[in-house]
Amino acid sequence: MSYCLNPNCRKPENPLTHKFCSSCGSKLLLRDRYRAISAIAQGGFGKTFLAVDEDKPSKSRCIIKQFYPQAQGTSNLQKAAKLFAQEAERLEQLGKHPQIPELLAYFIQDNQQYLVQELIEGQNLAEILATNGAFTELQIRDLLTQLLPVLDFIHTNKIIHRDIKPTNIIRQSDGRLVLVDFGAAKLTKETTLMTTGTTIGSPEYVAPEQAMGRAVFASDLYSLGVTCIHLVTNVSPFELFEPSEEGWAWREYLAQNPISFDLARILDKMSATTTKKRFYSAAEVLQQLNPGTGIPRPANPVMVTQPPGGAFRGGIQGGEVTEGAWKCIYTFTGHGDSVNSVAFSPDGQLLTSGSSDGSIKLWHLRDGVEVTTLGGRRWFYRLFNSVTAVALSSDGQTLASGINRNIKLWHLNEERELTTLRGHPGTVEALAFSPDGQMLASGGSDGTIKLWWVRDGQELRTLPAHYHALTSLAFTPDGKILASHSASDNVIKLWRLKDGQLISGTTFFLGLVFAIAFTVDGQAIACGSKDEMLKIWRLADGEELGMLRGNPSWVSAIAISPNGATIATGGRDKTIKIWQCN
DSSP: OEEOOOTTOSOOEEOTTOSBOTTTOOBSEETTTEEEEEEEEEOSSEEEEEEEETTSTTOOEEEEEEEOOOSOOHHHHHHHHHHHHHHHHHHHHHOOBTTBOOEEEEEEETTEEEEEEEOOOSEEHHHHHHHHOSOOHHHHHHHHHHHHHHHHHHHHTTEEOOOOSGGGEEEOTTSOEEEOOOTTOEEOOTTTTTOOOOOOSOGGGOOHHHHTTOOOHHHHHHHHHHHHHHHHHTSOHHHHEEGGGTEEOOGGGOTTSOOOHHHHHHHHHHTOSSGGGSOSOHHHHHHHHSTTOSOOOOOOOOEEEOOTTOOEESSSSTTOEEOSOEEEEEEEOOOSSOEEEEEEOTTSSEEEEEETTSOEEEEETTTTEEEEEEOGGGGTOOTTSOEEEEEEOTTSOEEEEEETTEEEEEETTTTEEEEEEOOOSSOEEEEEEOTTSSEEEEEETTSEEEEEETTTOOEEEEEEOOSSOOOEEEEOTTSSEEEEEETTTTEEEEEETTTTEEEEEEOOOSSOEEEEEEOTTSSEEEEEETTSEEEEEETTTOOEEEEEEOOSSOEEEEEEOTTSSEEEEEETTSOEEEEEEO
16 A cells, blocks of 8 residues: 555555555655555654655665644744754764664655654564563663663764653564664754753653753663663653652562662662762763673873963962872772762861762771771661762861761761751752851752751751752852852852852853862862863963863862862762872
């Protein structure tokens, strides 16, 4: 049978031998080559047809997508037409990949847009789920092992899929998984990853930042993680998400289908609601899933580069301009997951670190050894609770840690809990003690800053600082100004402590930044970014004073020692690097 593609044709079915529709007279071959034989699906903005390529001796089958909008607003039509053309662009850019449909043609005929692509035969994962029930751990591991390299491929080509879900993953008869439907895919540029855009994707699988129009590569990891959770529980993501807990409550549905702690932890991290807690790349997930099989990363160059006419300011100490290179003297590797926060003791001899593995560690900088691990039953931490932030008081006696919505204050030497500060409606993402140790600042996933009196744990005030989750807080050395940063709006804001008023807001960098720290003279700020480096910016005019390269992953934590002679950086690769100036 030949199927007429004229949207207004009343009797589209025709004999296979016809070249023109017997009902409306329209040509039945697109580009004198592609013949539609049946309608497959219809959505708000298009129709899909099974077709054959008459130009090939084998008469191979293919798919024809026709842009056919129903009654929609003008702006929606324009957006839909752009997305339809965009799918062809993305498929063409990606070229031929065994797990991505090949683009065969894109053209306009009779004022209609058409896209012709390779037919992917098989069942999508939603159909398999409906037929066979919840996926086993082995099936989920196979899914991730197959699709993570595909995501790495498209992300390397600067493309975000933005609509990963069970219906867009097809399992072929040989078991191969194919990722389809690139209509929502977005080409990215390093400078535009944080630009607000239109929200695209299926709501139950869309990452929070994507829902706000700010999709990043990790947004695809979130959608894939949620897809896996849906498949392993056979419960809709809408029913699994707990807004009050800002996370997923899915383990209770595994009574008849248990999975390992390691896989559950990977899925939790893929589907974390904030990018700071999420895996930063498909390669990192694959490495965690199958150790030793991840995509190789370059070796660590231990060096500091200076921009033309620039230099690190203040040693980073006291206004002195240092021209010499810095070197990495230690790499600490004791954590089992991303390092979210680091802090120096007042004498600069100890470093504390908090990690997504649920532990806090103390390190001795003189000889580079781990002093102790604070975690497990001794400190009543649950290992699956991420330690999102740590801070040390100026006397070195009080340790603050952020876990979920709470801030716990501990007596460091005696290793006992002093008190718990409650008040944040969401996760505590950042902590900083004032230089005199009397005040503690905390930043939450709701974008607010809370100031607390340390002596009695009373809340002083709440500052509505950012629209989205904070990533870092830092006091100036004189304690008069507090800096706050959110990766979602990519802005550093300065707050006057005496009255809680905003002084200024400005941007000094492009791309994602996850950690900030003041230099010891308070004139510049260090920023750890996703491009695996630390940059120093002068606050007065925003001039870049230098950059430190050598971190093998995103810099998610920064601390500068009290004398400015040592820098600690923590990363998504689970390591901490200690840098000293020559």
